[in-house]
Amino acid sequence: MHNRGMENEAKAPKTLQEAIIYFSDPDRAFQFALKLRWPDGIVICMRCGHSKHSFLTTRRIWFCKGCKKQFTIKVGTIFEDSPLGMDKWMTAVWLIANCKNGISSYEVASDLGITQKSAWFMLHRIRKAMQNGTLVKIGGPDSEVEVDETFIGGKARNMHKSKKIGKGYQHRGIINKTIVMGMLERGGNVTTKVIQDREKGTLHSQVAECIEAGTTVYSDEWRPYTGLGELNENYKHQVINHAEKYVDGRVHTNGLENFWSLTKRTLTGTYVSVEPFHLHRYLDEQSFRYNNRKTADNPLTAADRFALVMSNVFGRRLTWNQLTGKEVSPTPVN
Numbered sequence: 438m439h440n441r442g443m444e445n446e447a448k449a450p451k452t453l454q455e456a457i458i459y460f461s462d463p464d465r466a467f468q469f470a471l472k473l474r475w476p477d478g479i480v481i482c483m484r485c486g487h488s489k490h491s492f493l494t495t496r497r498i499w500f501c502k503g504c505k506k507q508f509t510i511k512v513g514t515i516f517e518d519s520p521l522g523m524d525k526w527m528t529a530v531w532l533i534a535n536c537k538n539g540i541s542s543y544e545v546a547s548d549l550g551i552t553q554k555s556a557w558f559m560l561h562r563i564r565k566a567m568q569n570g571t572l573v574k575i576g577g578p579d580s581e582v583e584v585d586e587t588f589i590g591g592k593a594r595n596m597h598k599s600k601k602i603g604k605g606y607q608h609r610g611i612i613n614k615t616i617v618m619g620m621l622e623r624g625g626n627v628t629t630k631v632i633q634d635r636e637k638g639t640l641h642s643q644v645a646e647c648i649e650a651g652t653t654v655y656s657d658e659w660r661p662y663t664g665l666g667e668l669n670e671n672y673k674h675q676v677i678n679h680a681e682k683y684v685d686g687r688v689h690t691n692g693l694e695n696f697w698s699l700t701k702r703t704l705t706g707t708y709v710s711v712e713p714f715h716l717h718r719y720l721d722e723q724s725f726r727y728n729n730r731k732t733a734d735n736p737l738t739a740a741d742r743f744a745l746v747m748s749n750v751f752g753r754r755l756t757w758n759q760l761t762g763k764e765v766s767p768t769p770v771n
Contacts, residue, residue, distance in 0.1 A: 449469075449740060451739070451740050451758045452739065452742060452762055453528075453531055453532070453535070453737065453739070454559075456527065456528060456531045456743070457528055460523065460524045460527040461524050462524075463497075463522065463523070463524065465526060466522070466523040466524050467510065467523060469527070469727060469747075470510050470523055470747070471510060473713070473744075473747055473748055474510060474514075474727060474751060480499060481493075482499070482501040482503055482508060483506060483508060483512045483513040484501065484504050484506060484507075484512075485501060485503040485504040486569045487501050487502060487503025487504065487768055488501065489501075489502040490503075495506065497509065497510070506653045511755060513751060513752060513756060514517060514750045514751050514752075514753070514754065515562040515563065515565055515753055516562075516749045516750065517754050518756075519559075519562075520638065521549075521551065521559070523636050525549045525551065525559075526559070526710070526744075527747070528548070528549060529545055529549065529556075529559055529563060530563055530566075530743060530746050530747060531562065532545065532548070532741075533545075533560060533563050533564075533567075533722065533741055533746075534563075534567070534725070534726070534742040534743050534745075534746045535589055535726075535739045535743070536759050537726070538702060538703045538706060538707050539703045539707040539708060539719075539722065539723075540560075540707065541707055541708060542556040542559075542560055542710075542763070543556070545559065545560060554731060555613060558757060558760065559758050560719055561715070561755065562755045562760075563746065564718040564719070564721050564722045565718070565753045565755045566746050566747075566749040566753055567724075567725035567746055567749070568656065568677045568718075568725075568749075569626075569628070569724070569725075569728075570719070570754070572649055574646075574648055574649045575620060575622040575625060575626060575628060575647060575648060575649065575652075576622055576648045576649040576651075576652030576654075577649045577651065577652060578649075578650075578651035578652070580622055580623070580625070580649070580652050580653070581622070581623045581652070581653045581654075581655065581687065582620055582621065582622050582623070582648050582652050582653070582654050582655070583619075583620070583621045583623070583654075583655045583656075583664070583689075583690045583691075583692050583693040584618070584619070584620050584621075584640075584648075584655070584656045584690070584693070585619055585638075585656065585657060585690045585693045585694065585697070586616055586617065586619070586632070586635055586653055586659075587616075587617055587619070587701075588614035588615070588616060588617075589614060589617055589700075589704065589711075589716060590613060590614030590615055590713070592642050607631050612746060615631060615716055616631070616632050616634065616664045616715045617629055617630070617631055617632070617716070617720065618630045618632050618640065618643055619693050619697065620643075620644070620647050620648060620693075620697060621692050621693040621696060623692060624734070624756035626724075626727075626728040627693070627696055627724050627727055627728060628647050628724070629717075629720040629723075629724055630647075631644055631713075631716055631717050631719075631720070635659065636661055637660075637661035637662075637663070637664070638661060639661075640661050640666070641661075641665065641754075644665060644672070648672070650671055650672070651671060651672070651673070652672055652673070653672075653673040653674075653675065654672045654673065654674050654675070655676075655677065655687075655690055656674070656675075656676055656677075656690065657676065657677055657678070657679050657690055658676055658678045658679065658680070662674070662676070662731055675688045676688070677689050677690065695723065696723075696727060699723065699727070700720070700723045703719075703723055707724075714762060715760075725742075725746075728743070729741075729742050729745060
């Protein structure tokens, strides 16, 4: 089994076409997933932690000698209880990890020969694996971080007049939209958070939670950002007034504005309409591709992004009830 895994690793796909052909073989798909989950070759039962078992080759399942129950490689992953084969799952992972502007559930359903409902559920489960589950802060004493918020939702001009009246923000077309805060480390990663308001307490607490002490923080002139430099974290806060200019030397938020532009292009062009309840998962998807894009300092390939998502599928199960709000999702396991 180990030799077969090494052989498959050497022939690992580099393009979408190669991936479809490669994972169409159930044995290869199984061996690929097996090596990712248990790289040392020791299969552990997810229920009881027992390592003694028997393997039923014809069904690709194990029988645990500890708890006396059967388990598959899908148990405890985003694939659990899915009737879809690993060939379809891995093709879907490749697509969403590498399509620059995302991919709709209708397109995935057509490409894989499954229903749109199954494709929609599948894509949300993959987005679960694209989450950054770590609590590591960005920035540092020698780093620069841009912070900004944006509004995501339906365009006011497309709403019926009755929907525009008494719906909260009436300026700048901000009506019934979801507020998203972003923090972008220059030369590093972006972090996004769905927030309830743009008040000082909310913005300051998010900065303190996500950005290291001593970081140089750039923001626009929005008044609630005032006082960032007085926080216990002692940030070096500089402001750019967009009413006067958009760049003043190194003081600007253009990097984050570019990320917002890419995000909104994906949401409006590919996904068309996104419910606020699910928005954070679409932001996780966009952040994953942005943080793992190919740059001079980060030469990641399509195969690298695919492998990164696949390495995060364990301990991140998402059920239909959790996805639809009928049950609270558990905290991701890193």
